Amino acid sequence: MAKTNVDNYLDNETRNIYNTKSNNEVLDIKYGLTEDIIRQISKEKNEPDWVLDIRLKALKLFYELSDPDWGPDISYLDINKIATYVKSIDKEKRTWEEVPDEIKDVFDKLGIPESEKEALAGSGAQFDSSTVYHNLTEDLKKSGVIYTSFDEALREYPELVKEYFTKAVPIMDHKYIALHYALFSGGSFVYIPKDTELDRPLQSYFRLNAKGAGQFEHTLIIVDENSKLQFIEGCSAPGYNELNLHAGCVELFVKKNAFLRFSTIENWSKNMLNLNTKKCFVEENGKIEWIMGSFGSKVSMLYPLSVLNGPYASCEFTNISFAGKGQNLDTGLKIIHNAPHTTSVVDSKSISKDGGICTFRSNVLVKPNASKSKLSISCESLMLDSESRSDTIPVDTIQCDDVEFAHEATVGKISDEAIYYLETRGMSELEAKSLIVRGFAEPIAKAFPVEYAVEMNRLIELELEGTIG
């Protein structure tokens, strides 16, 4: 029996710009998950047979696999009540002027075209199941950089896509990745050729607008040898009193001596089930940096995996989660050290308030061949009241003696001494608490690009409103 009783408070929730709803025309909408629907989606996208085969295999797996027997309860999700495909536009556009006004207005309010002009090397925007806009600067196109929607990449670069698609995240990984592969639509494809450094980031923004809909975008990024890329992923949705679903997938490949910084702010509305999957393979001397902020959603289950496959490969993982009333954010990471001299550094923070639940799961595996590897994991949790929960659940498996591994975690409240000090300097108790929360999050905010740091601070402000801010 589907349970979509999203808490009543959501109706009154003010999420400012993020709550903007578009009355755009929907060209096609499909509910549920059947073979017929899968075939229709594939036909509309004019996909090759091998892609349809993957979709059909994934469909079968989805019905065979069980929900996880750990983590938050998501058994109330009834896929037949989700709009699994919502087409908003016929063909993606190359200029913002071509994008229909109802859709463009939303992205204008989110500041996406403005960011592109000021700070980005390329930008993409997805609205429900459709990519509405994708563009890359001419000089980068000429240097061989590919940045397109995933649908377009399947048409234009089928061999390149086939070489990497499903290779980082296999379709049988778990039930909701099977769902993703059955229904995937939109997303971004990036290929950075050898010896190419992008001085400005690429950004893809995913907006889920339709009530009761699902979004299943697929992002595939390959950073070839000696190259560098910063990629920013933004996600948001307006609030409804029906369940929405996000089951996206990100596959990343960082080649020898390459660097990728992948930044995300997951700012979903609080009626969203966010079951996202992200994995990255890193080769010799390559580096992946994950910078993540998890704010919205009713339930999130998100644990990016980094596989350090080459000597001297490294991973940095910086994360902040903020769970308020009615939210259960079960996030974390997985790291596999599969080569000597590999390094990973993890810094995670979480804030819980008004009965929100933050769970941090870290799964670390150091394989026998990963000698001289170093790992350091630090997680800090801040509880703003006793209705909330903050759990830390690490699993650390060390199969090699010649490693340095350290893991530490702390949980606590805002220090009374710190509040007292700020009060003696003229602040009210509420102002003092608010400042301390921002200070707690500051090291993470510094890791984000400026616009996203501003968005993160704005989200913290929104979360604190009505309680301590």
Place this chain on the structure above:
Amino acid sequence: MKLNELRLKTTNGFKVNNLDIDIDIQELNTDKLYEVNGIEVSQSIKNSSITSNIGLTYSKYLELTITVDNIYSNPILVNYNFSNDNYLVSKVIINFEKDSKADFIFNYKSADSNKHFNYLVEEINAKEYSTGSITYINNLNNISTNIMSFNDTVLENASITHNLIDIGGSIRIYNSDLNSISYNSQNYFNNMYLGKDNDIIDINYDMKNKGISSINNLKVEGCLKDNSKKVFRGIVDFIEGCTKSTGIENENCILLSDKAISRSVPMLLCHEEDVVGAHGESTGKINEDTLFYLMSRGMSKEESTKLIVLSNFNSIINEIKDETIKEEIIKEIENLV
């Protein structure tokens, strides 16, 4: 059978949600296995099933009840000497009455090279203002099995310290359910283990802060050599209402072999704002700088390694309140390392 199930399950891929192992369940055979010095003990063979959260059930067991209502300055020694085909399923109940104080040492040893089996379920009830320490020494031979379940309820201003010195047996399974339930209730759990050959060490400790200003402190120091494998699960759980409480867990594991495997799940669960909670964990080989320093002072690599491992264990071994036993254990560890 599945033993030591984790109270809060996590991803199955890393195989830590339980221990899947075959245990040979046999009939009770105590045959005057134990002797007790310094205190009156009542005993009875029970026919109802023994229960513990470790997951093993036996229909028949030996129950020893020790009531403590005085202050004992000398430790109370309970010696178990296993020989022939001895195996023991026992439940030990210790009641620390109000204001009482006592230290216990339970010393499990093999007198011969036969395979022995020991399964203990402990139940401690610590009344107000009582203080107690219970030290368990597993020094069974290297083909034996040792399974222990520690359970306690600690009341206002009472303090219980568990020490587990774990150096014997090839299969070692431990579990705890320790509850600091009232104002300033205190639970301290110190565990040292040494794994060798193909030893399996499986630990599942659960400590709950329920009372205001209660304290839980879990400290685990280990060393794994050869093909030994260890899973450590530790939960410090702050239950709503336990304001001003402290819960700390620390685990350090030295790996002396590239075939040894260490798995750790140090959980910190928190449903209370005003607490101090922390866990720390480190795993790796012996610090090369320390080793180099000792070797530069004329010690061999082997001697230096022994010294470093022993120094890691030192704080827990020092909790043994019987000098003869302490010396015996240090010698045994030196031989094993």
